[in-house]
Amino acid sequence: MIEQLTLSKRLETITKYLPKEAIFADIGSDHAYLPIAVCQRDDSARAIAGELNKGPYLAAIEHVEKYQLAERIQVIQGDGLDVIRNHPVKQIVIAGMGGGLIRSILERGKDTLKTVERLILQPNVDSQYIREWANANDFSLVDEDILEEDGHIYEILVLDKSDQAKSTFLSDQVCLFGPFLLEKRNDTFKKKWQRELVNYQRIINQMEQAKVLDVAKIAEYNRRVKWIEQVIKHD
Numbered sequence: 091m092i093e094q095l096t097l098s099k100r101l102e103t104i105t106k107y108l109p110k111e112a113i114f115a116d117i118g119s120d121h122a123y124l125p126i127a128v129c130q131r132d133d134s135a136r137a138i139a140g141e142l143n144k145g146p147y148l149a150a151i152e153h154v155e156k157y158q159l160a161e162r163i164q165v166i167q168g169d170g171l172d173v174i175r176n177h178p179v180k181q182i183v184i185a186g187m188g189g190g191l192i193r194s195i196l197e198r199g200k201d202t203l204k205t206v207e208r209l210i211l212q213p214n215v216d217s218q219y220i221r222e223w224a225n226a227n228d229f230s231l232v233d234e235d236i237l238e239e240d241g242h243i244y245e246i247l248v249l250d251k252s253d254q255a256k257s258t259f260l261s262d263q264v265c266l267f268g269p270f271l272l273e274k275r276n277d278t279f280k281k282k283w284q285r286e287l288v289n290y291q292r293i294i295n296q297m298e299q300a301k302v303l304d305v306a307k308i309a310e311y312n313r314r315v316k317w318i319e320q321v322i323k324h325d
Contacts, residue, residue: 092157095127099239100212104183107210107233107248108135114181115140115174117195122150124183125163139165140173171199178205189216193223200227209249217245221265228252231260234270236278243282245271263317272321280322287318 097105101124108114108128115138116124125137139154141147147167154163166173171182182203184192192213196203209229211220224231229249236245245268260269271279294311297304 092130094130095123095157097123097127099237100244101127101185103235103237103246104185104210104212105131106235107208107246108181108183109208111135112137112181113179114138114183115171115177115179117170117173117182117184118142118187119146119150119165120186121146122153122163122165124185126153126157126159129159129162130157135162137163138173138177138179139163140170141165141167142169170195171202174199174202180206181208181210182206183210183212185210185212186214189213189219193219196220196223196227203251207251209247211247211249212244213247214242214244217247217268218265220247220249221260221268224249225260225265231269234268236271236274236276236282238278238281243278243285266314266317267321275321283318283322287315287322290315290318 104124105128110132111134112128112132113136114125114128116122117140119125119139119141122139125139129135129137139150141150144167147165150165154160154165164177166177174182184195187195192211196209213220221231223229228251230252231247232250233248234245236243238244247268264272267283290311294308294315297308297311
């Protein structure tokens, strides 16, 4: 009997946002763990595991074959959303990268998103770049999650295709924190921003010691410090 694959807390949380009968692509699939687990639990699910580099690509093929899921999981080597150009999918997962890189992958592959109904994105840092991207494109932020695992804090952003003109536009401040996370404002959220407050203050101190001051950047960091102080002190 084939064993059931156990996912990390981070990847397990991502699965909550995939619907039954998902037809999805996992970009940067990391040995295809997520597609394998989803397809094991849902016989009607189909997936593409996309990998850029040869080593992880071959490892993903090996894992898919080990779990006897080659008929439902296609492993494709390619850069970003290039792996879905001839394979329309309804959902896309991009996890474990910086927010800037995820944004660039989405921007470069915008022409491949015509059939896509949902994006589930887990940036390691700089999640505000993804919210800014949603502001400018035909996707709306519909949910967010935050969790801690092995000392790291992760955010998960869920974007759905938006056919109508948008009624909400996220401000710079809301883009930084996340509208749903701001509303929930749980202990993990507060812990993240307490860490970030210390980090921003350290950066400001270093910049103020420079021979040539970048006044505009210092002002921007100070503005963020004020926002963070307001958020973490808000009851």
